[in-house]
Amino acid sequence: MHELLKTQRIYDSSALQEWLLSLETKYAVGAAPEKYHRLVNFSANAAAPYHQWFKYREGFAGELIAELIALSGAQKGELIIDPFCGSGTTNVVAVLSGYNTLGLDVNPMSAFLTNTKVDRYDAQDFEEIRRFLSALRNFRGGAPRKSDREVCRYFQPDRFDELVRIRSFLDALPESRAGQLLRAAFVSIILDCSDRRRDGNGLKVSASRVEDTAAFFEEKAALMIEDIRRVRPCDGVRGFGLCDTACHLYQRYESCRDGRRAGAIIFSPPYANSFDYFESYKLELILGGFADGMTGIADLRRGAVRSFVGAQAQKACDPCIDLIAKEIEEAIPAKEARTGKKDGRTRKVPDMIRGYFSDMREVLRQCALCLNPGGKTYIVVDQSAYLGKIVPTDLLLAYLGEQEGFTVGRIVKCRNARTSTQQLNQYPYLKTTLRESIVELVRNE
Ligand SMILES: C[S@@+](CC[C@H](N)C(=O)[O-])C[C@H]1O[C@@H](n2cnc3c(N)ncnc32)[C@H](O)[C@@H]1O
Numbered sequence: 001m002h003e004l005l006k007t008q009r010i011y012d013s014s015a016l017q018e019w020l021l022s023l024e025t026k027y028a029v030g031a032a033p034e035k036y037h038r039l040v041n042f043s044a045n046a047a048a049p050y051h052q053w054f055k056y057r058e059g060f061a062g063e064l065i066a067e068l069i070a071l072s073g074a075q076k077g078e079l080i081i082d083p084f085c086g087s088g089t090t091n092v093v094a095v096l097s098g099y100n101t102l103g104l105d106v107n108p109m110s111a112f113l114t115n116t117k118v119d120r121y122d123a124q125d126f127e128e129i130r131r132f133l134s135a136l137r138n139f140r141g142g143a144p145r146k147s148d149r150e151v152c153r154y155f156q157p158d159r160f161d162e163l164v165r166i167r168s169f170l171d172a173l174p175e176s177r178a179g180q181l182l183r184a185a186f187v188s189i190i191l192d193c194s195d196r197r198r199d200g201n202g203l204k205v206s207a208s209r210v211e212d213t214a215a216f217f218e219e220k221a222a223l224m225i226e227d228i229r230r231v232r233p234c235d236g237v238r239g240f241g242l243c244d245t246a247c248h249l250y251q252r253y254e255s256c257r258d259g260r261r262a263g264a265i266i267f268s269p270p271y272a273n274s275f276d277y278f279e280s281y282k283l284e285l286i287l288g289g290f291a292d293g294m295t296g297i298a299d300l301r302r303g304a305v306r307s308f309v310g311a312q313a314q315k316a317c318d319p320c321i322d323l324i325a326k327e328i329e330e331a332i333p334a335k336e337a338r339t340g341k342k343d344g345r346t347r348k349v350p351d352m353i354r355g356y357f358s359d360m361r362e363v364l365r366q367c368a369l370c371l372n373p374g375g376k377t378y379i380v381v382d383q384s385a386y387l388g389k390i391v392p393t394d395l396l397l398a399y400l401g402e403q404e405g406f407t408v409g410r411i412v413k414c415r416n417a418r419t420s421t422q423q424l425n426q427y428p429y430l431k432t433t434l435r436e437s438i439v440e441l442v443r444n445e
Helices: 001-007 014-027 063-074 089-095 108-118 125-137 146-148 157-172 177-194 215-229 244-256 283-288 293-301 319-337 345-369 393-402 421-427
Strands: 081-082 098-103 195-199 202-205 239-243 262-267 376-382 384-386 388-392 406-416 434-442
Touching: 014 319, 014 393, 014 406, 063 089, 063 376, 081 244, 081 319, 089 098, 089 239, 089 283, 098 146, 098 244, 108 177, 108 239, 108 283, 125 146, 125 157, 125 177, 125 215, 146 283, 157 177, 157 215, 157 283, 157 376, 177 215, 177 283, 202 262, 239 244, 239 421, 244 283, 244 345, 262 345, 283 293, 319 388, 319 393, 345 393, 345 406, 345 434, 376 393, 376 406, 393 406, 393 434
Parallel strands: 081 098, 081 262, 098 239, 262 376
Antiparallel strands: 195 202, 376 434, 384 388, 406 434
16 A cells, blocks of 8 residues: 555545555554465354354454464453454453453344353253253244244245244243353354345345254254363353443443453454444344344444444544545545436445544544553454545554554554455556555553
8 A cells, every 4th residue: 555655646635645655654564474364254263163153254263363362462361352242253262262351242142142152061051951952842832023024034934933933942941051052053043044145235145055944953052062062261261242332341341350451452343344234134133032123223233333324424523534534525426427326325435434433433442441551452454445545444543543542563464355346447456455454552651
C-alpha cells in the first residue's frame, strides 16, 4: 500500500492520501511469517478438537492464537480476553494451555458455544448424556414455535420435524452440563440439516446431505465427547463466554476476573465490509431458541459493531476518519451517473464507516482499561474497499489505538484480502493491495 500511495492517486482528497501515506510510513507495515497466511482463517481448525464442533467461517485458527499468546508474554493463569469471541477459538486455546479466559459476543449463540467449549465435564456428565440420548430415541412429540415458521422453508419437512423434536426434548431437560453440551451439538448440526450454506453476506441454496437427522445429531455429540475425553482444560483455569457487547468489556472483566490480571487481548472484530453476522446465523439463532424470530434478531443486531449497512447511521466522528467517509460519499454521484441507477446500499456506507470506527474506538478504550502497562492487544483484521477507495482498517485501528492509550507495536500483513470481482475489474490495484493484517498494540505506561 505504501508504494501504491506514493505512486498512484487513490483518493481525491490529497489530505487523506497524504495522511494515510504518513500512517503507512510511520507503522512500517511488514510481512507476517509465511504460515500466518494459512492461520488467519478457520480452515486450519477443521479437524481440531473443540474447534471442529461448529464451522465458524469468520473464525481464525487456534494455532495462530497459540502463537499470539506466546508473543504477548502473558503469564500462565492470567486472563486471555476475546471481546469478539465468535466460536470461541481464542478462549479454547487459552483454557487448553493454562490461561483463564473471557469471551464476549453479542450473538447469544456464539457466547453459548464459547461457554460450552471452555466448561469442564466429567464421567458423570458423559453418563448423563448417554441416558439422555437413549431417552431421545423414544421421545415423540414437540411442536414448532411460532417463530420457527420464519425459517422452516429452508429445510426439507422431515429434517425440520426431526430438529423440532430434538429441540423439544432438549427444552424439557433439567438444566445441566450434559444438557448444555447436547444443545451445543444441536446448534452445530442445524445448517448441515438445512438446504442452505453460508456464502458471502448470507445464505445460499445448497441441498442438505444429511440422511438421518437423529443419527447425525448423535454423531456430533459423540465427536464432542471424544474431544473432551482426549483434550481437557488445564487444571485450575476457568473460562467464561458471555453474551454482551465488546463496548462493556471492562465492566465484564472486572466482574469475572477474580483478582487475575488480563494477560493479553486477542480478537478479530467484524470488518468494515457490510457483512451482517445475524443474517448469516439466523437459522441457528431462531431454531436454537436464541432469538424470537427475525424481530428478536433485529433487537440483537442493534448491539453489534456497525459493520453492516442496516446499522444505525452516525453523522459525526473523528475528523480523520471522516475524510474516508466523505471520500466514499463524494464518489457515489459519479457511479450513479455511470450506471444510471441509484445505489441505495453504497449511499449508506459513509455513515456505516463513521459508526464502525466510533464503535471500535470505544472497544479499544475498553481494552486499554483492562490491560496493565506493557499488556498487548492483537487485532486480526481485513481492509475493505468501496468504489475503489481503500478503507485501511488496520492503519485506522492503530491510529485510534494510539488515541486510547496504546503504542503501535507492529502491523504485519498476513495475506491479500478479497473484494468483489466487479470492484477488482474496475480497480485492479485492489487485488494486491487490500490486505488482512495483525495489529499489535502495547498498553502505554
Ligand atoms: C470475525 S468474528 C470472530 C470470530 C472468532 N475470532 C472465531 O475464531 O470464532 C466477529 C464476531 O464479533 C461479533 N460481534 C459483532 N459486534 C459485536 C459487539 N459489539 N460486541 C461483541 N461481539 C460482537 C460477531 O457476532 C462475530 O461473532
